[in-house]
Amino acid sequence: MNLFKQFKQYPTAIIGLILIAIIIFIALYAIITIPYEEAVRLWRGNEEDTYRNPQKVPPVWVNLFRKDKFPESFSIYLTDEENKEVVVEDNSEDGLINKTYTYKFDYNYSTYLQEIILYGRNSFQEKQPFIEAFIITPDGRNIRVVNGGMSPKYVFRFSQDSKLKRRVKSDAIKGIFSTPESIKNESPELLKGEYTLVTKVRSFEENTKISVELVAHGRVFGVAGTDHLRRDISIALLWGAPIGLTFGLIAALGISILTMTISATGTWFGGFVDLLIQRITEVNMMLPFLPILIMVGTFYSKSILAILGVTIMLSIFSSSIKTYRATFVQIKQSTYIEAAKVYGASNRRIIFRYMLPKIIPMLIPGLVLSIPSYVFLEASLAVLGLGDPRLPTWGKLINDAHTNGALWNAEYYWILEPALLLIITGFAFAMVGFALDKIFNPRLREQ
Amino acid sequence: MENKTEKDVVLSVKDLRVWFELKKFGFGSSGFVRAVDGVNFDLHNRESIAIVGESGCGKTSLMKTILGLYKPREGSITYLNKNISKFQKSDLKWYSSQVGYVQQDPFDAIAPFMSIRKILEEPLIINGVKNKKEREDRIRNVLDEVRLTPVDDFIEKYPHMLSGGQQQRVVIARAIILQQHLLVADEPVSMLDASVRVEVLRLLEKLQEKYGLAVIYITHDLSTVRYFSERIFVMYAGRLVEKAPVDDLLANPKHPYTIALLTATSEPDAANAKVYKEIPPGEPPSLVHPPPGCRYHERCSKKIEGLCDVKEPSEFDVGNNHLVSCWLYK
């Protein structure tokens, strides 16, 4: 209706609305694509969820801004025979596997991979299967990577194998991906071109199943990068939206509604009730908000519901009680309320249907403006290490980044991504709130 | 109940006193404002009375006490033989559907955030009209009754979209929608444009006749009492000093205060408010420390030394149902 027409006069408010819409979209996207349990599980950072992820690397799109590209992460099931990128040579006989998988990949980056891993899975009764792998470099070297028995859950990390290290006379990855002449130099020369990984597997029992996956950890990952536990940061960026928004919205709404109702009730009944509310407010206003919250977080519970509850309880009896009271005193004297008493309206009806609606327009802008401050509060507590330990949130990311020295190590993405989302949220609600303030409280418009 | 004789007593006020405590620092009393201090009168079925008196004499306090908004300090108000101070919850509910209140400032008297429909629906909902269709019908009827027509043009509107006169019609509609028997109109036209005052008074007069309402009409403008009042009560400093049928009082005022009031309003073309201030001369007395004897004696040109300033006059009947509280008529 004409609220929207008025709204259109404030371009910043429109931008704010669009930003809020985007954040809400992110929140919905998060909830729909990654169900809550799934998000909590992923955020625990279990090996089976994170083994393909490199550690502490920025998002892939940083390559758009670089001349020297960072290597991307990749992984492939070598034993997946549907896959056309892998050439299979099958010498199996009598139900005993004897296969050679050849996989070629281009390497044109100017930094080294973080790690290369071979993951093997197999089933055997008595005799272990055998695995052997070589890498053929663009300059024709044929480097034996590994040969030996395969345990049922086989993991071979290139950089942690001492034999491989000796063979290439350097760190394994560096040794393979550099020219052999420069390997003794301080910064060896990276050898670009096509590399070939040849993997042979053999089994010595019938009915043994073998799978081998090649996982290469690059220097960039995903849309948001990874953290120190190899977790995909995008999980926390996405889920930070619904958690932050819900926290902010419930806190802001809950506090406004309760404060308003209590203030109206006190004003309406007057006398002892009013006095009591006033005194509670005065005492509460002297209580230090953040220290109490920190104490609750430290000694009682870090659960987001506990923190939300305490936040609301501590904020109900705020100075707003007095601000609203001043208005309610005026409203109470309105003769429309007197008329309502004459035709028999109950106290409750008068408070909720005659007093509160009058103050709501005055309240809405403040409510909108206070949403981001509670989003920030939740983030701040997380930054202070009092976030709900299970939940992936924006504040948690900043906290992790901070405790892991992200800024010292120039891992800016880790802090900037959540910080940017927080700032956008703050701006969006502020822009809408200020416009609403001018619309609902037109006297401010002149100033 | 109502169909005995036509002149049955609807409302009976006996020695009513309404005092407001003056609070010191929010507690402790430093005296009382004696807004109503010994008021007696009977109001009959279908009767309409006017109460006149200058600003601050206690008219509104008297009405609000009758409406149950203030508690009397002493005395009683009896509505259809029931003392309203002793009402139980169910009596209160019943009473709230019996009395209608038309206030002075129509814009303040209706909630600005409610549509006209909602404003009129509230009393119906509160008084147990459960059927939505019935409520709608009654709202439409009453809007028609107060001539807010065509009804469809008004029913969805909000108070700020209406003129003062139209707002006051909404207030009147609300005061009769429960089929109330007693209407209290506290200066219903004093805030309105001079051009619509007569229309609104005519409307009240018409409704009074049509529904046989008992009406208490409060005003400080004597020129408007003729519209629909049968008797006039003159109020001074918390008391009724003269009660008489309209024609009798206007033709033959007895109390010196009434005479002074009438002189003020009969000035042919003077702006009423201005003259009103000059005559009668002097200020009304303090309601916290009212003077001994007759409360008017300090301003009275005919006061009897040693009597008027010592002893309170009682009510004297000068005949023709004309009562006056003045020692001149003992």
Ligand SMILES: Nc1ncnc2c1ncn2[C@@H]1O[C@H](COP(=O)(O)OP(=O)(O)OP(=O)(O)O)[C@@H](O)[C@H]1O
């Ligand atoms: N709620 C209250 N608390 C304290 N004093 C009050 C209250 N209501 C009225 N008074 C005082 O009682 C006296 C009578 O007031 P009241 O409003 O009844 O006069 P009135 O005749 O209606 O005047 P007006 O013509 O200006 O409306 C005034 O002195 C007023 O200040």
Ligand SMILES: [Mg+2]
């Ligand atoms: Mg008044």
